[in-house]
Amino acid sequence: MIDYGIEESLLALEELVKINLSITREKNLNLLLDKILTAARKLTAAEAGCIYILDRTKRYLHPEVAQGEYLHNSVVPLQKIDLKPDRRPNMEEVAAYAALSGQIVNISDAYSYSGFNFDDIYHRDRLSGIRTRSLMVVPLTDYEGVSLGVMQLFNRRVSDAGDVEPFPDKLEGFVKAFAVQAVVVAENNRLLAENRNLIVQLDETNQVLQIENEELRSRMSGKLKVDEIIGQSAAMQQVFNLIEKIADSTATALIQGETGTGKELIAACIHRNGPHRDGPFIPQNCAALPEELLESELFGYRKGAFSGATQHKKGLIEAAEGGTLFLDEIGDMPLKLQAKLLRVLQEREVRPLGALESIPVNIRILAATHQDLPKLISEGGFREDLFYRLNVFPIELPALRERREDIPALAHYFIVQFSGQYNKAISGIKPQVLDLIQSLPLPGNIRELRNIIERAVLLAEQDGVIEPQHLPGYESTDIPVTPLEQELEGSASLKDIMGRLEARVIARHLQRHKGNQTRTADALGVSRRSLVEKLGRYNLRENSCELN
Numbered sequence: 162m163i164d165y166g167i168e169e170s171l172l173a174l175e176e177l178v179k180i181n182l183s184i185t186r187e188k189n190l191n192l193l194l195d196k197i198l199t200a201a202r203k204l205t206a207a208e209a210g211c212i213y214i215l216d217r218t219k220r221y222l223h224p225e226v227a228q229g230e231y232l233h234n235s236v237v238p239l240q241k242i243d244l245k246p247d248r249r250p251n252m253e254e255v256a257a258y259a260a261l262s263g264q265i266v267n268i269s270d271a272y273s274y275s276g277f278n279f280d281d282i283y284h285r286d287r288l289s290g291i292r293t294r295s296l297m298v299v300p301l302t303d304y305e306g307v308s309l310g311v312m313q314l315f316n317r318r319v320s321d322a323g324d325v326e327p328f329p330d331k332l333e334g335f336v337k338a339f340a341v342q343a344v345v346v347a348e349n350n351r352l353l354a355e356n357r358n359l360i361v362q363l364d365e366t367n368q369v370l371q372i373e374n375e376e377l378r379s380r381m382s383g384k385l386k387v388d389e390i391i392g393q394s395a396a397m398q399q400v401f402n403l404i405e406k407i408a409d410s411t412a413t414a415l416i417q418g419e420t421g422t423g424k425e426l427i428a429a430c431i432h433r434n435g436p437h438r439d440g441p442f443i444p445q446n447c448a449a450l451p452e453e454l455l456e457s458e459l460f461g462y463r464k465g466a467f468s469g470a471t472q473h474k475k476g477l478i479e480a481a482e483g484g485t486l487f488l489d490e491i492g493d494m495p496l497k498l499q500a501k502l503l504r505v506l507q508e509r510e511v512r513p514l515g516a517l518e519s520i521p522v523n524i525r526i527l528a529a530t531h532q533d534l535p536k537l538i539s540e541g542g543f544r545e546d547l548f549y550r551l552n553v554f555p556i557e558l559p560a561l562r563e564r565r566e567d568i569p570a571l572a573h574y575f576i577v578q579f580s581g582q583y584n585k586a587i588s589g590i591k592p593q594v595l596d597l598i599q600s601l602p603l604p605g606n607i608r609e610l611r612n613i614i615e616r617a618v619l620l621a622e623q624d625g626v627i628e629p630q631h632l633p634g635y636e637s638t639d640i641p642v643t644p645l646e647q648e649l650e651g652s653a654s655l656k657d658i659m660g661r662l663e664a665r666v667i668a669r670h671l672q673r674h675k676g677n678q679t680r681t682a683d684a685l686g687v688s689r690r691s692l693v694e695k696l697g698r699y700n701l702r703e704n705s706c707e708l709n
């Protein structure tokens with residue numbers, strides 16, 4: 162044990178450095194707290210001690226470690242301490258007082274001091290037969306005053322045979338400095354542990370999602386291969402059921418859904434699972450080309466069919482032989498081409514521009530649209546007969562907002578995809594980011610979600626996780642607190658805060674106007690009577706001269 166005479170300060174400092182080194186190496190938070198307490202007891206020659214840690218709500222101090230015969234094995238276990246019983250600061254309980262005020266409390270004899278309620282200590286002493294005399298209560302705060310908890314040290318006894326002594330005042334600064342160091346180490350430790358937990362949690366979530374997905378796929382894919390299509394929602398399950406029913410046939414299907422809901426993906430899935438799977442899958446967007454060009458793209462032409470036709474060109478219908486032609490945005494197909502397409506569907510043959518003969522084709526035709534085709538029919542923009550031909554098997558794809566439960570799995574899927582593409586090792590996404598995404602309107606559906614995740618992966622740390630600031634247009638909802646607000650917010654109510662602010666402003670103006678009430682009232686835009694009333698209320702009268 163160390164006694165702090167002036168000449169022994171150097172020795173004590175050396176001891177402090179040793180202790181600091183040993184606690185810096187400790188990774189387990191509880192063991193670390195235990196080491197901190199051992200060290201503090203050594204520094205102060207305290208017979209016993211304990212550490213309380215503040216919980217996340219900042220409301221309760223929880224006993225974490227206790228040392229010394231009558232605390233450690235006590236028949237009365239240490240209880241958690243409420244910092245604000247009945248919403249009022251608990252200034253009676255010494256540990257609560259130290260935590261709330263940030264002050265060290267140093268008491269030479271608990272039995273002759275009446276400033277705090279020591280009933281618990283007296284009760285424990287009665288049961289243990291040990292008398293608590295001196296105690297030092299140290300708030301565990303870091304350099305910025307952020308509180309971790311409180312350390313209590315009991316009964317300074319410099320030698321085993323000696324009496325209990327008060328803790329010397331000059332020890333306070335020393336213990337406080339030690340506490341700050343210890344808190345920083347503990348806080349870093351806690352953050353590290355939290356980070357590790359978070360990563361483990363993310364890994365677990367990923368694994369769960371992966372397992373769920375695999376299970377789902379194996380259930381679905383008794384026959385159906387739905388790789389690359391994420392969708393555990395009931396709405397998507399229905400879609401998979403439908404696909405399974407038609408996949409075996411060569412039936413035409415009309416896939417309807419908003420932009421970005423995955424129409425092309427579903428079409429490719431039908432193709433992959435159908436009898437034409439070994440043939441080509443050829444997609445063509447009917448809205449992407451003007452009429453003539455679309456016609457020659459789809460139907461092809463013979464040499465000399467028109468002025469620029471210098472050689473034969475096979476159309477996509479012919480090129481899709483033995484496979485699937487996917488006509489996206491079919492609602493935008495011009496009426497003339499609709500008539501020609503109907504013929505292909507009915508006759509199963511195609512006649513290129515300028516050809517005399519038709520060519521038989523064995524293809525599957527799938528079509529998709531985001532438009533309301535019956536409405537288009539009623540407006541004369543779409544052929545009814547073609548609609549019925551295509552609509553043999555309608556598949557309605559739900560918007561992403563109708564199946565938000567799929568968002569986490571989709572997000573993870575895209576994270577993996579883009580992490581690979583951009584050579585990053587992103588390990589997951591924070592739950593609150595998923596919450597944020599799930600609350601977005603997402604009119605662009607899965608394509609929009611995919612873009613959001615691609616951007617987030619690019620912005621995230623090389624081996625980090627996706628955080629809120631990686632989302633587009635993210636603004637922190639934490640409004641920064643000014644130092645003045647911080648200071649004033651110690652007051653209990655808004656009225657109290659406003660009062661203190663008003664008093665400060667008036668005092669400052671009074672000072673500026675050398676106590677002259679009339680000029681101060683003018684400057685503040687209030688009547689002199691009102692100013693006088695406020696001066697009384699805030700006890701500022703002596704700062705002003707009434708006769709001016």
Ligand SMILES: Nc1ncnc2c1ncn2[C@@H]1O[C@H](COP(=O)(O)OP(=O)(O)OP(=O)(O)O)[C@@H](O)[C@H]1O
Binds near residue numbers: 424
């Ligand atoms: N269920 C899904 N699982 C994984 N990725 C999906 C899913 N649905 C769509 N995607 C992806 O979202 C993007 C948009 O999908 P797709 O092009 O199939 O939508 P679309 O409905 O055909 O869009 P548009 O109407 O604009 O043509 C693609 O990158 C696709 O791979």
